[in-house]
Amino acid sequence: MNHGLFDAGLLVVGAGPAGVPAAVMASSLRMTTIVVEAVAVGSKVAAIGALENVPGRWTTGAALADALASDLARHQAAGRVTVLTGRAVQVAGHDGRAEAALDDGQVLTAGAVVVATGAATLSVEDAAWIEAPVDLMTPPLWRTAPEQLADRHVVVLGSDRPLGTWLWAHPDTATHLDVLYPAGDAYKTDEVSDEARGRLDLVERVAVAAIPGDRFRITAYHPAGGSHTFTTDQVLSNMGSKPAALDGLVVAADGYCPPELQHPRVLVAGDLKGARLIAVTMGDGSRSGLLPYFEAQTLPTGQAGRPVGSQIARHNLTISDLALTVRAVPICPIRHEATG
Structure with a gap:
């Protein structure tokens, strides 16, 4: 040649x-x-x-x-x-x-x-609405297998389109996803609004920190004021x-x-x-x-x-x-x- x-x-x-x-x-x-x-x-x-x-x-x-x-x-x-x-x-x-x-x-x-x-x-450092340490690792939802989430409480940051794709691709998984998303992602939520395995929570901003025991502490700040703090086993990124x-x-x-x-x-x-x-x-x-x-x-x-x-x-x-x-x-x- x-x-x-x-x-x-x-x-x-x-x-x-x-x-x-x-x-x-x-x-x-x-x-x-x-x-x-x-x-x-x-x-x-x-x-x-x-x-x-x-x-x-x-x-x-x-x-x-x-x-x-x-x-x-x-x-x-x-x-x-x-x-x-x-x-x-x-x-x-x-x-x-x-x-x-x-x-x-x-x-x-x-x-x-x-x-x-x-x-x-996108990583958490790319999202202005997320406060997190620069070394915090949050695997992308679309690359995560259901078996990795079995028996774990899971928080998803962002409601980009892979959210619906992941749920439809794994119809038999019982994993429940708590989805925190900013106003800019609101138009993407219609396709999963009736999905029982996901809970959508509109936030103004979110603070994420790793805590002992391989867990995470999350504080969600709401657009109307107020916040709530909770812990979770797994945090996945889905910001786009x-x-x-x-x-x-x-x-x-x-x-x-x-x-x-x-x-x-x-x-x-x-x-x-x-x-x-x-x-x-x-x-x-x-x-x-x-x-x-x-x-x-x-x-x-x-x-x-x-x-x-x-x-x-x-x-x-x-x-x-x-x-x-x-x-x-x-x-x-x-x-x-x-x-x-």
Whole structure:
């Protein structure tokens, strides 16, 4: 396999619902692709218990993760995709290439890079309404198995959507969840308001502290005034998520990474752009894998009339969230395998 000047035609960071479709799309267009994944293909989505809003007959996140892994394996077998286990820490775009730096010091190069690192779970230190020591560990609800909560009193901080997903995915668990949530989460509670295994408690703020015996003391302050203090066996986080942006990306005030602010060789996909349903994320990933190839084919000539088929043809690329337009930044076309 000849990658020319680069390690691959396209780098994809993250092998989830955005990254795998990006790699599959690029490979189907005969672009050589390296996928960098820190854990395993679909590792985040695999922990989702129920998938009621994703078409394709996926009923669990594990089933979808298996399908993503199978799709990627098919393109690996064709020799156009390489999956590299490693943790990318930084991406960069240059006039002639894109780079992804890994935590082991390795630097990969390609014509473009798609960053599809998804979202990271918010911790208690990210939530202004929660007072807690910085070292307090609160596992996320969506990654917690019912067996871990058996015979324990459980408090959940936040009423983000995984609350309903977790309850629906484990209909036989008798675990009762006491859910403390701020006013900003109120609109998310309708779908679980009739769930007998959960008690919803609107709070203004919450103070959490670890106490001897592997227990927790919680003080809940109510919007109308007053508070109550109690102890519990387990505290789980369910405050939502934030974009898992890498160094080198341009991050807006809301934490997301607007595509139009990135270097033309650096594309962002999925939850890095904004909170997205899984089905939307998959489509966005496919689109991100298509754009570099499309750009390499769109202009009949490069700048100053140089043919696009030359070794270093130079032309222009802008990728926005909605359209592909021309911009005065010269870059090289993406290398891909010959089909004949």
